[in-house]
Amino acid sequence: MKLYDLSVYWESNSFAEPWPPKVEFSNSAEEAVKLADKLDIHPSDFQDGLALAVENVSAQVFTHIGTHCDAPIHFGPVTEGKPSRTIDELPLEEFYGNGVILDMRHKEPRSGITVEDVQKALADMDYIIKPRDIVLIMTGFDKHIYTESYLRDQPGMTGEATEWLIDQGVKLMGIDTYTFDRPFGAMVADVKAGNKSALFPAHFIGRKKEYYHIEKLANLDKVPVKHGFIFSAFPIKVKGGTAGSVRAVAIVE
Structure with missing residues (x-):
């Protein structure tokens, strides 16, 4: 058995955080x-x-620094017609399970990861998503964490791709970028061009259908298999918290 560390450092790195600790x-x-x-x-x-x-x-924003999990309350006050759950209310069982890595390193900077992208990645490795699989999106942007490109150029999940995974039974997802959506600059540019739905579409799907995601993963390329491993990432217990830091690990037999 071998364990692979999938977390970034907590450090004073202005390239990795708009509001670094x-x-x-x-x-x-x-x-x-x-x-x-x-x-x-x-x-x-x-x-x-x-x-x-x-x-x-x-830090200005404590719980969203470093590798962390966003809880439904982060996405909005109501999920599926009920009060959104906080990070301390999420069951620990959701943070330990079968991991699946989807390779999106071919995506252009600032682009959206689509349903078709997700389906193709699954087809390429001849894998069908199972309920409660933990899906990890590998963009390779963790390699840019000490450059300006990290916050500026990452690709990100679209709302449609996120919802499609939820519909397959996925509750927990993760990505090796600063945010689960496209970068702030790309979203804001679209809003100013008239697309009012461009802000945080992947996050806001969590108002419609409950799920949670981990941001700022790293080293997904070091895991020798794309599925058939255990992923573990228990969040710290912040009472009423919108997020919690995790130590993400891939466990390969």
Whole structure:
């Protein structure tokens, strides 16, 4: 059995996040001084004069940083006529199951991944989607995470392709890009050209039919098989949260 890490780093990388986290590290010696002051003791009271190293992380948008899962409440307040579920309300069983990787590395920058694209990828590997399969979209854009292209040029899922997968019984999907939809600039350009439905069509399908998706996956190309493996990505338990960070892993026997 081999495990493949499919997550990106939490780091201060402005290429990867419009609002990047600020990560400040404090080593054991620095923390000895800080903690000693709080506890009214001397830094030398710690063994070897060293306390516990920590880091402080601050961000404008916490739960949507790094590899994370968007919950239905992120898409809108109502899903299928009922209050949308939050990240802590989603069953853990949905985050461990059969993984399927669809290769979309041929897609043009800023383009939409269509139903036909999805069906062709499945046909090419002679695979039929089963209910509760976890479908992962491989664009290869994780390789651009330290360049301006990462936020600007990624392809993204269309609403129609997302809905088609939901109709096959898929509840959890994922993609190796910043957002599940096309990049912000591409959507905004279409809206300004008169297409009012261009904003977040893949996200907003979640108002009509419940599903969840993981954004900012990585290393899908490292997984040696396109199906027949286990995908695991349990979200952190943010009470009432719109999203939760995950450590995504492919498990190959």
